[in-house]
Amino acid sequence: MITSTANQKVKRLVTLKKKRKARDEEQIFLAEGLRMFREVPGDMLRELYVSEAFYEKExxxxxxxxxxxxxxxxxFSEQVFSHVSDTRTPQGVLCVVRRREEMSCEELLRPDQEGRKPLLMVLDNLQDPGNLGTIVRTGEGAGVTGIFLSRDCVDLYNxxxxxxxxxxxxRMPCLYVDDLPELLREMKKKKIQTYAAHLEGRTDYDREDYTGGCAFLIGNEGNGLRREVAELADTYIRIPMEGEVESLNAAIAATVLMFEAGRQRRRK
Known part of the structure; x- marks a missing residue:
């Protein structure tokens, strides 16, 4: 059992926790907690660290x-595990996980292995880790087939x-791209309809048809979509609001759109 925070394995884990560059160099990420541990595929699990109490229990x-x-x-001793943990109340299990092999842009723009037409999210300069993680989670539940991220989005592996x-x-295919406008032009060639969630939208989101190949564009939490990205969307849509609320949190807005598309596709 490791009982010292000066241990080299412990120092490495702290570095991986704090530094994106270190995670990128090893092409790994850290997954902490019982649920993340239960669901990690065996071929992706590279290292496993547990607290003494967790090991005794599980x-x-x-x-x-x-x-x-x-x-x-x-x-690890309880003290050492708390030192490497990224949570206030550690559950006692931490995995070093190999990143899944990235799908290519071309693959994501085609029907998936189950034959589903593309249902894509395009995220432009999203900055909140919680928003991004929620979109990934919700996307899986709604039937999204892939997520594109601009290169300046928050780190997916934070x-x-x-x-x-x-x-x-x-499980969710995600891909960073250097040029979102070029991606949207490629979508047009593939006849994938693009919808920008935008304050200037005149069409209510639930009046559009999302049963074909489509993509939703979600912008930065404070500034929305960049003009050069928004201008390439086929349609601006809006989520109608009551009271004095102007807009929704990025992840919540994305959730509303994704599940509307999922609802339409189930009914088809």
């Missing part, structure tokens, strides 16, 4: 998952983002 689960992945569970996905990060 030894059977830990040994089984570790055996399936071919890794050795490293046990520990807070990962935690907010509640496991969907293991």
């Amino acid at each position: 030894r059977e689960l830990v040994d089984r998952k570790a055996g399936e992945a071919g890794v050795f569970p490293e046990v 520990p807070k983002t990962i935690r907010s996905t509640m496991g969907s990060i293991y």
